[in-house]
Amino acid sequence: MATPPSSVAAAVRHFTVDGESAGQRLDNYLVRELKGVPKTHIYRIIRSGEVRVNKGRAQADTRVQDGDQIRVPPIRLSERAEQKAQQPAPARQFPVLFDDAALLAIDKPAGVAVHGGSGVSFGVIEQLRQALPAAPLLELVHRLDRETSGILLVAKKKSALRALQDQFRERETDKTYLALVKGVWPARQKVLDWPLHKYLLPDGERRVRVTGADDPDGMRSITLVRVVGAVAPPVGWPAAAEQAFTLLAVTIKTGRTHQIRVHLSHAGHPILGDDKYGDFELNRLLQRHGLKRMFLHAWQLGFTHPSLQTPVQLQADLPPELKGWGGVARVL
Structure with a gap:
């Protein structure tokens, strides 16, 4: 034995x-x-x-x-x-969008978890703590999925952490993402108001699905959608494959787990490259034509500064691997 x-x-x-x-x-x-x-x-x-x-x-x-x-x-x-x-996690700094005594806003790249856990030894926050050892406090205000890029807030003070988390909880922030989805999004469909239910797969991994209004475990979830423009596939895209893609500006009024991904997929327009709720056959084709990740980016974030009580509006431009795919750059 x-x-x-x-x-x-x-x-x-x-x-x-x-x-x-x-x-x-x-x-x-x-x-x-x-x-x-x-x-x-x-x-x-x-x-x-x-x-x-x-x-x-x-x-x-x-x-x-x-x-x-x-x-x-x-x-x-x-x-x-x-x-x-x-x-210890390796020290790493990230592109800075905002930095003062109360908070730090960075542009998180795709493929990096925000914190360690679930098979990941370290994430953004552990790397920042190693890179900024003089900071008395560095705490995540909110989270982004590992494959989502864009704006991430980190509090430098306990008071800032509480104030900003209160704003997120009370829906007092404006969070807008850019998402490229399969098909032609109907311009009249602007509000997705479907409750979401979290569950676990047998291996313990989290999943989310749209549920009915009578589900006691369903949580109301509201997503606002605006069409930015139609996107053409890249040169060499096979004629027999899906030809229509739509770039969306998506604002979430509630911050549920995987909310945007599940809502858009349930609407029949999954995010390109989404390995949990997407079109898996299409994803394989996208990989072969240069889109190696999920096309979801935390683009804009508005909130009230926790100390100064002044409005802050941040924007993180699309990273090159997304902006350069197909005809995305032409519609921005």
């Missing part, structure tokens, strides 16, 4: 939430604290009730508060995984 791999001794762990972490979701807090533990495992122990906040069960989206006591059950990691978790 093969000898099982050695593992690091597991024990119950206790955490006390400090002021800098107050207001974070429980799952995000644990992803940061339990370095090297797969995100799917973190969700599993939360769902099972093994994670306790102040001796009570909690949900993944529970907001932790200053002074909360969190109990985490024993978690075994192989020595290799433990050693990997202890390795």
Whole structure:
């Protein structure tokens, strides 16, 4: 019989939430604290009730508060995984869109997770902390999917983090994305108001689907859509393949997981390159003709500065790999 791999001794762990972490979701807090533990495992122990906040069960989206006591059950990691978790993230800086004492806005490239977890050793926030060691606080205000590029806000102060997260929660921000979708989008279809239901695949990966108004777990989700223009396929595109693509400016009034991707797919116009909700056969053809990623970009973001109380409007231009595909540049 093969000898099982050695593992690091597991024990119950206790955490006390400090002021800098107050207001974070429980799952995000644990992803940061339990370095090297797969995100799917973190969700599993939360769902099972093994994670306790102040001796009570909690949900993944529970907001932790200053002074909360969190109990985490024993978690075994192989020595290799433990050693990997202890390795610091490589320092990396990203294109800066805005920077002052309260917050930092960067232009996140596609292919980079915003934080470590779920098989990813590190993300944007861990790399920024290594690159800016003098910063007393760097915390994600919100998230972007790994394959989505564009504007990402990072708070430098606890007060800024709370104020900005409140704005996102109360729908006081204006977030607009650029998305290239399959087919001709009907110009009259401007509002998508479909509730979304989150669920897990057998391997623990998150998925989202449109559900009915009578679903108690459905969350109202509103997406506004404006047609920017029709986009022609690139030179050499096969005549027998899909010929019509539409560039959309998409504004979300609610910030649900995968909201834009699921809404557009449900409408019959999936985002090009979307590996979860897209047209997989079309995606293979896109790969062969130069589109190597999902065409979704966090383009514009408007919010109120958390300290100055003045309006801030940011824009991150399309990266070259998207702007240069097909006839995109001609419609912008």
